[in-house]
Amino acid sequence: MSKTLDNTFSLKNSIYDNLENSDFENEIYLTLNSGLSVIVVEGITDYKFWRKFIDKDNVEILKIYTGKSKVAKIIEKIKNEKILGIQDRDYYEGEEPDRIFFYDYNCLEIMLIDSEKVFNSLYDEYYLGNKKREDLKMDIFEQLKYISIIRKHSYKRNWELKLKNVISDCYVKNCINIDKLIDEIDKRNKEKNINEKKHIFDNDFSKIWDKTQYLTLTRGHDYIKLLSMVCNKDRKNLNAQSNKLRTNSANEIESAARTSFDLNELKKTKIFSSLSEYEENYNLTIFIRG
Structure with missing residues (x-):
């Protein structure tokens, strides 16, 4: 070319x-x-x-x-x-x-996360907490369920909601706070009457999802961002005792996921x-x- x-x-x-x-x-x-x-x-x-x-x-x-x-x-x-x-x-x-x-599924990043090889490598390198691998993996998906529902409706109904950095702003006491999430989205989208739409989100949220639904409906960048925040929380706790550990950005974790995904994984x-x-x-x- x-x-x-x-x-x-x-x-x-x-x-x-x-x-x-x-x-x-x-x-x-x-x-x-x-x-x-x-x-x-x-x-x-x-x-x-x-x-x-x-x-x-x-x-x-x-x-x-x-x-x-x-x-x-x-x-x-x-x-x-x-x-x-x-x-x-x-x-x-x-x-x-x-x-x-x-x-496969929602996007490139979710396809990477679905790979056992990739997630295990991220777990070993970045996570310093006590949760088991699969428990951590599903916990991230479950915490993102409400924002995933909002993104789905925004896409299908052409709402074009502004959601930049919303996960960082609603992550309170080691989890996504749904009330805070709604408030932050409302601040970004005053003209969209988010609170009037909350019953739509709540109805979807009450339904049980299987693993395929989480993979299909979760935005990959949301997953990587929240994973980085969870991992960094444990690093910050250890940094209270030692200043030798640095935090890791979502971009770094995303790059590591791409690097870990090889041809054998692609063939699956x-x-x-x-x-x-x-x-x-x-x-x-x-x-x-x-």
């Missing part, structure tokens, strides 16, 4: 904000005509994840910084079996659109099966083999 194309994907207000731009189409077609397949992903973390699995001699990974809507528009715009899109499912419930592949996923089937059907080379 040309340096021009690589830089274009990194620039704000790039030609990808205007899908009618002929330069955009020409550059993509040049890449395809060179014999390479193209995989379009949502951002830098997706790019970092996939580049260790993808055959670079046969595939270019293109990262879009403006989200999944642009990924879908690019795939829809260019009708070629050699250009594919990979994106989070989030709360979408329909079938995968043509040449769009969803991560639905997205790998779907991409491998597509690879075979269209006689492409996508993955590193060996």
